[in-house]
Amino acid sequence: MKRRIICDTCSAIKLAEFGDLLFHDGKLTQGSIILHPTLFAELKKWHPDKKKKFQEQIQVLNQVKAATGLRLDRQHHESQEVIIRATRDALGLSVGKGDLDQLVSVIYFDLDLITNDSPLASLASNLDVTVFEAEEIVVEALDQKIVTKVAFEAAVIAWEKRDEKRPSKAIIKAMLDRGIKYK
Amino acid sequence: MAKQSVMIPVNADVLRDSIQKRDSLSSLEGVLGVSRQAINGWLSKSKIPPRQLSTIVRELKLDASEVKKITSPPKDRSFVLFRTNRNVAVAKDISDDVLEIAEDFFRLEALTEIERQSTNVKIENATDPGETATTILKNLNLERTQISISSVLSALTSLNIYVLFYNFGEGFIGAKAQAVCVKKAKKRVIFINSHELVEDVLWRIFHELCHLYCDHTETSTSNEEFCNFTATQALTPDSFFSANKKELKNLFSRGVSVAPFSIEKIATQLSASFMGVLLALKKHQIVDSSTERYLWKIAHKRKASGARVTDIISPPKDVDSVAFWLSALEDVNRSKFLHLQHMVRMGLILEKISVRRASELLHVDELDAQRLAKLWTAQYEKKNNL
DSSP states (O other): OOOEEEOSHHHHHHHGGGTTGGGSTTTSTTOOEEEOHHHHHHHHHSOHHHHHHTHHHHHHHHHHOOOOOOOOOHHHHHHHHHHHHHHHHHHTOBOOHHHHHHHHHHHHTTOEEEOOOHHHHHHHHHTTOOEEOHHHHHHHHHHTTSSOHHHHHHHHHHHHHTTOOOOOHHHHHHHHHTTOOOO | OOOOOOOEEOOHHHHHHHHHHHOOHHHHHHHHTSOHHHHHHHHHHTEEOHHHHHHHHHHHTOOHHHHHHHHOOSOOOOEEEEEEGGGOOOOHHHHHHHHHHHHHHHHHHGGGOOOOOOOOOOOTTOOOHHHHHHHHHHHTTOOGGGOOHHHHHHHHHHTTEEEEEEOOHHHHHHTTEEEEEEEETTEEEEEEETTSBGGGHHHHHHHHHHHHHTTOOSOOHHHHHHHHHHHHHHHSOHHHHHHTHHHHHHHTTSOGGGHHHHHHHHHHHHTOOHHHHHHHHHHTTOSOHHHHHHHHHHHHHHHHHSOBHHHHHSOOTTSOHHHHHHHHTTOHHHHTTOHHHHHHHHHHHTTOBOHHHHHHHHTOOHHHHHHHHHHHHHHHHHHTTO
């Protein structure tokens, strides 16, 4: 089973709404979730007010810790980055160096990616990376009875309150099919 | 998520050579899981799926320089020139960052679907700064009396030259960079560091324009000096000070205390900076030495406390950056300074820029960039009845 990596704080905070439930190794049958180390660097940059607002979620992520062993040799990194850049240019997308560095690791270590960021998802999928949206993971967890419908609905309310990015129409449909209210 | 199948353009000869040097096509068949005909098909079309190229690179252990040769289009004459205080050299990583931002801008600008003809912007063998300044103004269709930040920006846009105001951060300011011009193929962009004073913006633009018009491809003291003189002639032309020398001498003989107001008046008339006018007065020996000393003190004070571009384009401390960007891009007075940021908004709405890249360009965290994406998309959909 492939591991699934979260590289951005947006998806990580969304899933941390359920505490560390979704991050237990081997709990989700489609693959465990790991966190990219740069995600923690981004969290450190946050304004103190924001850190306070999300302190529960940050605490969960700090407990889960960053994935280790994601470094690869420079030579390989550089040559793969050239291909990712060429793919990005062919797609006409603006995806920065930070994203590219993470994608190199995702491809090299044959990981799946969890993100709601469409340009990044499009680039990754063109490089044959399997991409999941954050809500897709929760739907999967609901189906496996790892999270309850009540907890899912409470999370949806929290996400909407914080103006977080909506999932794709397909995922909203999957949620509605399972009786999860989504505006 | 919908997958757009994309193929990377490659230099087929270089790729074929790389394969043949290490291996043969037939031995790649098994690794790639495709037939030899399929590989030959990619080579004949000079296009290959990214993942397959990635596998080839991994399998043949090709290094980055080889992969660059395989994926690089023919070289264009792109360059990045920095205007720095005392011509301090700028580190390569900073130069690469600037080129990357320019490329992001060109990609996002293409989304607007506004076709602009690429006008020939070139002055051959320029030697006289006054003539060069006049030629540039003529090319911009601007009389000297019409010069303002807005008129210059709009004239440049019609020539396909963009001026972007951007906060390059402490490292960049540390390198004392004030402005940069980037040329890539037929596209040109001038960056003004947002740390600069608003009143210095036009001078910086004309300095960079001089590099672009004269097709300077590298930094040299002579090129920098020439463009300094050209920018000075565009805003504080010798002809003005020579023609009005007597009147100006009278004006500045009325006493030291009114001298700063007189400079401000001339600066407004010429769209020049306080310091620019002072330098011209000095050059034409219009002010006496004691008045000049006093005016330099005023000029340095103004430099320390004057309005900076960053006051216009960056959220003040303790202001919600999401609220700032939502209002700033709707504010007509700020708008001319926020062309890059407008393109980032468009990129977020059309899902052409990643949230992380947008967060870097707007100087907000990822969560705020994501919120902005959601709110701007909702506004856009409402406005366009989508």
